[in-house]
Amino acid sequence: xxxxHVEVERKFDVPTDFVLPDLAxxxxxxxxxxxxERQLEAVYHDTPDLRLARARVTMRRRTGGPDAGWHVKLPExxxxxxxxxxxxxxxxxxxxxxxxxxxxxxxRGAPVGPVASLQTRRLVTLLRADDGRVLAEVADDxxxxxxxxxxxxxxxxxxxxxxxxxxxxxxxxxxxAAVAERLxxxxxxxxxxxSKLARVLTDRLAAVDGGPALPKPTKKTPAGQVVLAALATQxxxxxxxxxxxxxxxxxxxxDLRVACRRLRSILAAYRPVVDRARTDPLRDELKWVGTELSxxxxxxxxxxxxxxxxxxxxxxxxxxxxxxxxxxxxxxDAEAGRRAAARTLAGARYRQLLDDLHALLDDPxxxxxxxxxxxxxxxxxxxxxxxxxxxxxxxxxxxxxSGSLHEVRKAAKRVRYTAEVAAPVLGSRADALVDRMKTVxxxxxxxQDTVVTRDWCRRLGMAASAAGENGWTFGRLHALEEARxxxxxxxxxxxxxxxxxxxxxxxxx
Numbered sequence: 001x002x003x004x005h006v007e008v009e010r011k012f013d014v015p016t017d018f019v020l021p022d023l024a025x026x027x028x029x030x031x032x033x034x035x036x037e038r039q040l041e042a043v044y045h046d047t048p049d050l051r052l053a054r055a056r057v058t059m060r061r062r063t064g065g066p067d068a069g070w071h072v073k074l075p076e077x078x079x080x081x082x083x084x085x086x087x088x089x090x091x092x093x094x095x096x097x098x099x100x101x102x103x104x105x106x107x108r109g110a111p112v113g114p115v116a117s118l119q120t121r122r123l124v125t126l127l128r129a130d131d132g133r134v135l136a137e138v139a140d141d142x143x144x145x146x147x148x149x150x151x152x153x154x155x156x157x158x159x160x161x162x163x164x165x166x167x168x169x170x171x172x173x174x175x176x177a178a179v180a181e182r183l184x185x186x187x188x189x190x191x192x193x194x195s196k197l198a199r200v201l202t203d204r205l206a207a208v209d210g211g212p213a214l215p216k217p218t219k220k221t222p223a224g225q226v227v228l229a230a231l232a233t234q235x236x237x238x239x240x241x242x243x244x245x246x247x248x249x250x251x252x253x254x255d256l257r258v259a260c261r262r263l264r265s266i267l268a269a270y271r272p273v274v275d276r277a278r279t280d281p282l283r284d285e286l287k288w289v290g291t292e293l294s295x296x297x298x299x300x301x302x303x304x305x306x307x308x309x310x311x312x313x314x315x316x317x318x319x320x321x322x323x324x325x326x327x328x329x330x331x332x333d334a335e336a337g338r339r340a341a342a343r344t345l346a347g348a349r350y351r352q353l354l355d356d357l358h359a360l361l362d363d364p365x366x367x368x369x370x371x372x373x374x375x376x377x378x379x380x381x382x383x384x385x386x387x388x389x390x391x392x393x394x395x396x397x398x399x400x401x402s403g404s405l406h407e408v409r410k411a412a413k414r415v416r417y418t419a420e421v422a423a424p425v426l427g428s429r430a431d432a433l434v435d436r437m438k439t440v441x442x443x444x445x446x447x448q449d450t451v452v453t454r455d456w457c458r459r460l461g462m463a464a465s466a467a468g469e470n471g472w473t474f475g476r477l478h479a480l481e482e483a484r485x486x487x488x489x490x491x492x493x494x495x496x497x498x499x500x501x502x503x504x505x506x507x508x509x
Contacts, residue, residue, distance in 0.1 A: 013162075013189050037123055040120040074243065114148060135169060143196060145159045147201055219425055222371050227370075253341055260286040278365035292341075292344040306453055325469075375425055443488045447484075457481065
């Protein structure tokens with residue numbers, strides 16, 4: 001398995017004659033080591049159309065320095081980037097399978113090969129605390145970057161520049177900010193380029209990034225353009241979530257399921273804009289993915305909640321090894337969920353879905369109303385979704401079937417996702433509808449969660465009894481979850497009379 005390194009750094013452009021200032025006086029820095037020179041070479045790998053670079057991911061084989069090996073850098077989140085490290089191995093031109101696996105959902109079977117190389121003369125200066133700890137590392141890099149030609153008849157392009165990187169080691173953001181301030185005062189400037197590779201591949205990226213960003217939609221913008229932009233956003237969200245799942249990150253499965261649900265809702269709500277003959281099969285496949293991953297997510301949420309609930313009970317009401325049994329169930333369920341997610345994402349069916357989604361974006365199957373002004377088309381879609389919600393609510397009022405409110409919840413999601421697409425054109429009324437549907441989702445989602453938690457209480461209570469333990473506490477937890485379901489349901493019915501008005505306001509043309 002690759003080792004994981006979390007990188008928190010800032011990059012600066014500097015002129016060739018820049019002189020690194022004395023950093024010993026920076027707040028928190030007690031000592032500065034003498035600079036150490038390193039010679040680094042990195043060969044970057046990507047698909048011919050730069051799918052990794054466009055997804056803000058880099059894959060390189062680095063030699064020289066203490067971290068030689070294969071590196072996969074993931075997109076930045078909250079100011080940090082995770083970097084997966086694997087040994088160099090024997091492969092030079094072809095990344096090993098273990099290196100490529102985390103980015104399979106981005107590459108999607110396209111060949112991966114060298115696209116650029118960087119030769120770097122690096123002067124490393126370590127900044128230390130008064131107890132000798134290394135707070136940060138300042139790398140003064142003179143870089144020769146070569147972008148390999150996209151086709152055999154084109155020449156390679158070469159750039160030379162100098163830059164600084166300040167990376168935290170055992171310091172905090174305050175140290176990073178203080179060092180950055182000192183460097184800027186000495187003439188450095190924050191780098192506009194997110195990475196060395198992006199700088200080298202600027203021209204090639206411009207040729208494949210799909211052109212300039214679309215302008216902000218207006219009521220006269222063609223409906224097809226608005227819907228296609230929404231679909232592209234969700235395909236990107238699915239791809240980002242795929243990467244989280246493959247690297248075992250929190251909320252990866254949740255984010256992937258949400259992206260699938262949003263895509264399904266958009267394709268259904270906007271059938272007059274995108275032809276259902278092409279999109280209905282995609283909706284079926286997106287539903288399949290969500291179903292395959294449901295166990296991985298539902299059990300995680302249910303057992304985490306039950307552990308918190310049990311921990312909040314008075315000691316005298318915890319009869320038997322309740323906490324231990326919940327912990328064991330959570331561990332087993334999480335492992336089963338990871339295996340199920342891995343099987344789903346590794347299969348040919350899922351890979352075909354990814355290809356089909358990207359093909360949809362590349363060649364949109366526009367319907368009859370794709371060329372119409374966006375405002376009336378989007379308003380119609382919101383009203384249709386609202387009618388569907390009213391039908392589900394009426395069914396829930398007329399019958400007491402246990403699944404009826406779950407259908408209301410799904411219809412509310414459809415309204416929300418439809419309104420989110422329309423909000424840039426329909427404005428604040430659509431935003432208000434989105435907020436109202438979020439509240440409905442929260443209430444009915446909480447109610448639905450208790451369906452899962454109560455099933456776990458029943459199963460764990462029976463297992464405890466079979467093992468000779470007292471299952472009383474699991475019965476108590478079940479009763480508490482019943483009360484939570486009742487409260488959530490009451491909250492929904494209190495809110496329900498306001499929903500039709502919110503839909504009507506948002507759906508005005």
